[in-house]
Amino acid sequence: MSLFDILVKQSPNKVFASLLLGIIAGLSFAFLMPLILISLEEASTRLFQSTSDSSATFLSLEVSNIRFAVAYLCLFLTIMISKAGSQIIMSNVSIDATRALRLRMYRHIAKLRIRDIESIGHSNLIVRLTTDIGNIIGGVRVLPVILINIVTIIGLLGFLVYLNVEVFLLLILTIFLAIVSYHIPMILSVRFFRHARHYTEILQESIRGLILGSKELKLNDSKREYFYQEKLRSTEDEIRSGARKGWYTMYLAISYGDLLSFMVIGLVVFVIQNYYAIDTAELIGIIMALLYMRGPIAELLNVLPALPLARISLKKVHDLFNDYPAENTQIENQKIAPWDKIILNDVVFTYKNQLENADISDANDFESSELEPSDLSTADNFAGTNFSIGPIQLELNRGETTFIVGGNGSGKSTLAKVLALLYKPEEGHLVFGDSVICDKNTADYRQIISAIYLDFYLFDEILDAKTSELTETAESYLKYFQLDDKLSVNDNEFSTIDLSGGQRKRLALLVSFLEDRDLYIFDEWAADQDPEFKEIFYTKILGDLKQKQKTVVVITHDDRYFKHADKLVTMENGKIRDITTKDKKSVEAEVSEVQLTEEQLA
Numbered sequence: 285m286s287l288f289d290i291l292v293k294q295s296p297n298k299v300f301a302s303l304l305l306g307i308i309a310g311l312s313f314a315f316l317m318p319l320i321l322i323s324l325e326e327a328s329t330r331l332f333q334s335t336s337d338s339s340a341t342f343l344s345l346e347v348s349n350i351r352f353a354v355a356y357l358c359l360f361l362t363i364m365i366s367k368a369g370s371q372i373i374m375s376n377v378s379i380d381a382t383r384a385l386r387l388r389m390y391r392h393i394a395k396l397r398i399r400d401i402e403s404i405g406h407s408n409l410i411v412r413l414t415t416d417i418g419n420i421i422g423g424v425r426v427l428p429v430i431l432i433n434i435v436t437i438i439g440l441l442g443f444l445v446y447l448n449v450e451v452f453l454l455l456i457l458t459i460f461l462a463i464v465s466y467h468i469p470m471i472l473s474v475r476f477f478r479h480a481r482h483y484t485e486i487l488q489e490s491i492r493g494l495i496l497g498s499k500e501l502k503l504n505d506s507k508r509e510y511f512y513q514e515k516l517r518s519t520e521d522e523i524r525s526g527a528r529k530g531w532y533t534m535y536l537a538i539s540y541g542d543l544l545s546f547m548v549i550g551l552v553v554f555v556i557q558n559y560y561a562i563d564t565a566e567l568i569g570i571i572m573a574l575l576y577m578r579g580p581i582a583e584l585l586n587v588l589p590a591l592p593l594a595r596i597s598l599k600k601v602h603d604l605f606n607d608y609p610a611e612n613t614q615i616e617n618q619k620i621a622p623w624d625k626i627i628l629n630d631v632v633f634t635y636k637n638q639l640e641n642a643d644i645s646d647a648n649d650f651e652s653s654e655l656e657p658s659d660l661s662t663a664d665n666f667a668g669t670n671f672s673i674g675p676i677q678l679e680l681n682r683g684e685t686t687f688i689v690g691g692n693g694s695g696k697s698t699l700a701k702v703l704a705l706l707y708k709p710e711e712g713h714l715v716f717g718d719s720v721i722c723d724k725n726t727a728d729y730r731q732i733i734s735a736i737y738l739d740f741y742l743f744d745e746i747l748d749a750k751t752s753e754l755t756e757t758a759e760s761y762l763k764y765f766q767l768d769d770k771l772s773v774n775d776n777e778f779s780t781i782d783l784s785g786g787q788r789k790r791l792a793l794l795v796s797f798l799e800d801r802d803l804y805i806f807d808e809w810a811a812d813q814d815p816e817f818k819e820i821f822y823t824k825i826l827g828d829l830k831q832k833q834k835t836v837v838v839i840t841h842d843d844r845y846f847k848h849a850d851k852l853v854t855m856e857n858g859k860i861r862d863i864t865t866k867d868k869k870s871v872e873a874e875v876s877e878v879q880l881t882e883e884q885l886a
């Protein structure tokens with residue numbers, strides 16, 4: 285999709301009106317010059333032939349050659365109204381198009397697979413939503429200006445045809461050669477800008493480090509200096525080098541383009557008129573037209589740089605849509621059939637090497653030889669690892685509390701994300717009751733799950749709280765989670781979320797309680813709770829959930845509380861090493877393979 289397509293898609297009628305007004309403005313501009321020439325010619329003829337003047341008095345001013353004066357005024361007003369109109373309409377469409385594009389991107393990002401979001405990276409996404417959309421709109425806004433000036437130039441070329449066809453043809457040839465040579469530095473400058481653009485994404489990641497890691501950097505001077513020199517300054521240097529070279533070549537091209545009309549005038553005055561019979565009046569007309577053309581050419585050259593920037597950004601946005609398609613899942617609001625157990629049937633999930641599927645297009649944008657492999661994916665810090673879990677065979681019963689334990693990096697959180705239907709297994713199936721999870725029902729089944737991961741995000745309001753009843757429940761939960769002296773809930777908004785780490789987690793738990801889901805997953809939730817609340821979590825909170833027949837999965841290292849689990853799943857190196865039930869019975873052998881019907885497999 286081109287810049288123009290974005291506008292046409294947004295509002296074809298308005299775009300048509302803007303283009304029409306632009307063409308009218310351009311043509312009127314083009315007519316001004318011949319009108320002035322003809323009026324001057326007529327005035328000089330009158331002077332020599334002493335013919336009477338068609339002058340008139342207007343507002344006590346004497347106006348000569350009233351016919352041409354009126355035509356001039358009309359053209360003047362037409363240009364003023366149509367040029368402004370064309371730009372106003374186009375800028376309206378471009379504002380609407382920005383909004384629509386942003387909304388489309390929000391929706392798309394919300395529908396991306398979690399793995400894709402992880403591999404694109406937060407910084408990269410933010411650059412696309414801010415810088416890229418800004419560049420695209422910058423490009424879109426100049427389209428009417430470009431159109432008006434192109435039409436003016438074409439109109440003036442038409443006037444040159446009228447003056448002298450041979451000279452016109454020679455001019456066209458010269459202009460064509462000049463434009464081709466003008467484009468060479470322009471293409472170069474686009475490559476330099478791409479280089480700068482690539483490093484802007486890397487810089488975003490470093491800026492995140494600068495802000496989010498401010499405490500770590502403050503406590504270590506040499507680290508801070510290293511970070512400044514190697515991560516910020518050197519990336520800034522790359523951006524500067526790309527931007528400098530880009531703008532240098534662009535300005536070179538612009539000033540060359542700006543002088544094009546003088547080059548042509550020089551050719552006409554000093555060369556062409558030696559080969560073709562051009563009388564003085566024609567020569568003056570040609571030179572005036574060429575001088576007049578300078579204005580539109582200069583304006584055109586001024587706004588043209590916005591186009592390559594917009595094109596680079598448009599490609600980035602397109603890449604997001606094309607390379608990372610939205611998940612093929614949609615809420616169908618299917619009624620979830622009652623289920624008594626969840627079965628993970630030989631489930632395998634692998635973090636694919638991100639160098640294979642990350643945003644490689646970034647690297648291809650510029651000479652990839654200049655980029656280190658580590659630059660390719662600033663997004664995924666795990667680039668290069670291909671960690672796998674599975675095959676996992678596991679059964680979780682309704683109302684059962686399962687603890688998943690194991691060493692760091694054994695794959696507990698990964699398993700929890702597969703279980704929450706956030707990661708799609710590449711092999712095996714998850715089965716809720718009699719329903720095999722597939723693309724068609726994933727979104728529906730996600731609605732019965734609530735999960736709090738280590739990197740949870742706390743919204744400052746209860747989203748989607750439709751009833752005041754919910755606010756009342758929230759208030760009662762504040763007491764339950766011992767947060768009532770820290771904050772309150774007003775109109776579904778929390779009075780503050782500036783809380784300690786442990787308190788923020790309690791608030792996240794409160795929100796997940798409000799959701800009242802069937803399956804709860806807590807990833808090391810209790811790790812930063814004080815001993816008193818840890819006790820409350822493992823005894824009272826988990827007990828209450830069990831009583832409500834909720835299925836709860838707790839990832840934990842708190843071996844003191846393992847006794848509260850109905851089932852203890854021990855993971856090692858991506859595999860289940862052992863499953864033990866409360867009565868110390870190993871249940872691994874008991875999990876029966878689920879036989880899927882052909883329909884389910886389809």
Ligand SMILES: Nc1ncnc2c1ncn2[C@@H]1O[C@H](COP(=O)(O)OP(=O)(O)OP(=O)(O)O)[C@@H](O)[C@H]1O
Nearest residue numbers: 402635666669671691692693694695696697698699
């Ligand atoms: N986003 C990711 N991209 C690629 N690989 C990842 C990603 N997250 C985790 N991994 C890989 O998966 C392995 C297991 O990670 P996981 O978070 O599942 O372990 P864990 O058992 O929960 O560890 P911990 O107890 O430290 O939280 C890691 O060692 C890492 O190699």
